[in-house]
Amino acid sequence: xxxxxxxxxxxxxxxxVWGSSxxxxxxxxxxxxxLVVLFARYALSGFACLALVAVRQERRxxxxxxxxxxFLGVTQAAVLVLExxxxxxxxxxxxxxxxxxxxVLTPLMDRTAGNGALPPRFFAATGVCLLAVILLMSGSGFxxxxxxxxxxxxxxxxxxxxxxxxxxxxxxxVVRPLQxxxxxxxxxxxxxxxxxxxxxxxxxxxxxxxxxxxxxLALFCSVFAFLAQTWAxxxxxxxxASLLLGTEPVWAVAVGxxxxxxxxxxLAGLGAALMVTGxxxxxxxxxxxxxxxxxxxxxRTAAPTSx
Numbered sequence: 001x002x003x004x005x006x007x008x009x010x011x012x013x014x015x016x017v018w019g020s021s022x023x024x025x026x027x028x029x030x031x032x033x034x035l036v037v038l039f040a041r042y043a044l045s046g047f048a049c050l051a052l053v054a055v056r057q058e059r060r061x062x063x064x065x066x067x068x069x070x071f072l073g074v075t076q077a078a079v080l081v082l083e084x085x086x087x088x089x090x091x092x093x094x095x096x097x098x099x100x101x102x103x104v105l106t107p108l109m110d111r112t113a114g115n116g117a118l119p120p121r122f123f124a125a126t127g128v129c130l131l132a133v134i135l136l137m138s139g140s141g142f143x144x145x146x147x148x149x150x151x152x153x154x155x156x157x158x159x160x161x162x163x164x165x166x167x168x169x170x171x172x173x174v175v176r177p178l179q180x181x182x183x184x185x186x187x188x189x190x191x192x193x194x195x196x197x198x199x200x201x202x203x204x205x206x207x208x209x210x211x212x213x214x215x216x217l218a219l220f221c222s223v224f225a226f227l228a229q230t231w232a233x234x235x236x237x238x239x240x241a242s243l244l245l246g247t248e249p250v251w252a253v254a255v256g257x258x259x260x261x262x263x264x265x266x267l268a269g270l271g272a273a274l275m276v277t278g279x280x281x282x283x284x285x286x287x288x289x290x291x292x293x294x295x296x297x298x299x300r301t302a303a304p305t306s307x
Contacts, residue, residue, distance in 0.1 A: 007232050011228075011244040014232070022096045025084050027260075029084065032202055038188075044215060045222040058176070074187070075162040083095070086151030086152035090152060093260075095152050099152055100279050101279070104279060121285050125285060128281065132274035133275070138268075177230045181226055253272055
């Protein structure tokens with residue numbers, strides 16, 4: 001019982017950290033250009049990953065880790081660029097809610113499981129989430145769409161593609177999570193170094209609070225969260241983990257309103273409720289469908305063939 005509660009506590013902490021990352025990123029972009037924030041986050045994450053690899057004395061990387069990590073590093077960078085530009089132009093609460101669309105978009109793009117067509121109820125759940133996005137993007141009225149919300153919507157789509165690619169590219173390959181993360185963060189640092197060059201001097205002008213936000217984004221929202229998630233899933237179950245990690249948008253709203261002083265309109269509040277409902281509903285349908293297909297698969301394999 002204690003072991004289960006400890007694992008659940010770690011997963012919940014990851015969800016809280018990820019939910020708080022939107023306000024931290026938004027606050028950091030007040031003081032620094034978006035590309036500089038991203039470069040600093042990547043660079044700090046990369047150094048931390050390399051240090052962990054060195055401490056564990058596993059400095060050799062497999063060919064698959066380098067190849068897969070390099071490819072995923074590009075898609076991951078695209079996600080973070082869209083997310084950070086998006087949160088800079090919308091509320092942290094909206095950002096955390098809209099990005100949760102990834103939960104229902106990923107199964108639509110994932111072609112690695114071979115679990116057959118999703119049931120119609122799943123698309124109904126997706127429709128609820130899309131309605132939620134419309135309400136969230138409307139702000140105080142349907143006439144005023146914010147560019148930040150549109151960017152977060154694009155980030156959700158790209159993140160779903162990225163997650164599906166992770167499953168596809170790592171399947172059947174020897175790929176260690178820490179080494180894969182190290183390759184991705186180093187590549188991201190390299191990709192962002194040149195675009196961020198002109199703004200790098202501003203890093204010497206910001207105070208300790210901004211550096212604290214950058215360190216939080218890099219060490220907690222990136223390195224810690226990824227490794228803690230991997231450990232918790234290995235000590236629990238993917239279904240249980242997904243339920244707890246699915247609370248991320250709730251924490252994004254709580255942090256945005258409680259610490260960021262953000263305000264919610266009635267339409268945005270309805271959108272938030274629909275988003276949480278739709279993502280949990282879609283997640284439950286997809287998980288049940290996958291489990292059913294896996295249980296039926298051995299039966300199909302074992303079925304005798306006619307002469």
